[in-house]
Amino acid sequence: MSLISYDDQFDGEKTRSSHSRQKKQLQVSVMACPAFDPIQRQSYRQIELTVSTGPIASGTFGSVYRGRLSESGESVALKRVLQDPRYKNRELRTLYALGEHENLVRLRYHYYCRGKMDPGKLYLHLVTELFPESLLDLLARYRKAETLPSMLKVRIFAYQLLRAINYMHSHRICHRDIKSPNVLVDESDCRLRLCDFGSAKELPLPGELAEGSGANAAAAAGVAYISSRYYRAPELLFGSTNYSCAIDLWSVGCVLAELCIGHCLFMANNSLDQLVAIIRVLGTPTKRDLLAMNPVYEKFPLPQVAPDPQLSFPIGTPPELLDLLCRLLAYQPGSRLAPLRALAHPFFDELRQRLPSDKLELFNFSQQELGSADRDLLAALKPSYSN
Incomplete structure (x- = not known):
């Protein structure tokens, strides 16, 4: 591993400043390790980058900067992550464990360096492909125009996000921080990539945890304070530390709802109010729901509210969409629809017809993704025009 020192403004073995009318850029020369090359892996070579200093x-x-690889001219994102021994950041390990997938952001290089002013600080740098915007940015544009994405785009984006999660879960890796800022999109061709694997961790699959194991299980999965509040699964809000990959399915449901209404479905300033926001839409969880989320709160007094999710969505929202959301946003983690079965849901039937453009690869499932899917599920996933 090659360690290099950074100057005060930005990290790099050698840096040269250049100014434009809008922002300052640095020419950076570093020893970096190419990604996913069986010959070059762990073999560092010199690369040159032009990097904007403003994140x-x-x-x-960490922070993300816009850059360009001098050799190829490719626009890239450069993520700089402090390697703090107090916190576990598994991003590089996760990227290599997962390899390349159509709906995961693609790593180009990685390298390490130490701060010049503070050599005790070690930084990991991830050079990845650059996408035009995040889903959060896209929805902000639509709000400004006082409109919403077409239902076809909602289907295409949601399908790709579920494919990303299905692939991760097939490796038993839970993302743990799915939210619209971590979903990268290119609206020109509707491509989607999931990014930011700093919180990812290997976890049990939904259904593998004993019902009612909750926060007191011996094999605790981790901290309950994980993922962003608006997308945080209710078992985490109830303090469970023995959770499964099902927390990702809740977050996907939140992102899907956000795509439909243009803003987060559940929004509050603290965990208790976040639970109240969820109950207002989904109704009061039953004792069985509470037992599945965290048995400590089985008798916790909650306001009695009847579920009425339709009130939160525009008139004319497809019933298939509401059904899919209810199956993803289930209180009981084990009851949430598995990602591969979610991909076969009738809400996505339109995508299984021949689309106007064939640029997107939506159905090129690998055996890893399909796992042990039965014949009926495979048939439901198959596009109508395939042989």
Whole structure:
């Protein structure tokens, strides 16, 4: 592994500043490891980047900068992550464990460096493909225009997101931070990539946890304070630390709802109010629901509210969409629709007809993705025009 020092403004073995009318850029020369090359893996080579010094995104684990690879001219994103021993960031390990998939952001290079002013700080840099915007940005544009994405686009984006999650779960890896800012899109051709795997972790699949194991299980999965609040599954809000990959399915349901209405379905300023926001739409969880989420709260007093999810959606929302949402946004983690079965849901039947454009590869499932799917499920996934 090659360690390099950064200067005060930005990290790089060698940097040169250049100014444009709009923003400052740096020419960076580093020793980096190419991704997914069986010959070059762990074999570093020199690359040159032009990087904007102002971040285009920032989060808990680091900042993202816009850049360009000098050799190929490809626009890239450069994610800089402090390697803090107090926190586990499994992003690089997760990217290599998953390999390449149509709906996961693609890694180009990675490299490490130490801060020049503070050599005790080690940084990981991930060079990935660059997408035009996140789903959050896209929906902000639509809100400004006082409109919503077409239902066809909702279907296409949701289908690809479910494919990404199905692929991750087939490796028993839970993303744990699915939200619209972590969903990258290109509206020109409706491609979608899931990004930001800093919180990802290997977890049990839905149904593999004993019902009622909740927060006191011996083999606790991790902290309950994970994922962004608006997308956080109710078992996490109830403090469960013995959760499964089902928390991703709840988050996908939240993103799907956001695509339909243009804003988050459940929004509150703290965990308790977040639960109230969920109950207002889905109704009060039953004792059985509470037992499945966290038995500690089986007798927790909650306001009695009847479910009425239709009130939160525009008139004319397809009933198939509401049905899919109810199956993803189920209180009981084990009752949430598995991602592969969600892909076979009637809401996506329109995509299984021949679309006007054949640019998107929606049905090129690998055996890894299909797993042990039965004959009926395979038939439901198959496009109507295939042989």
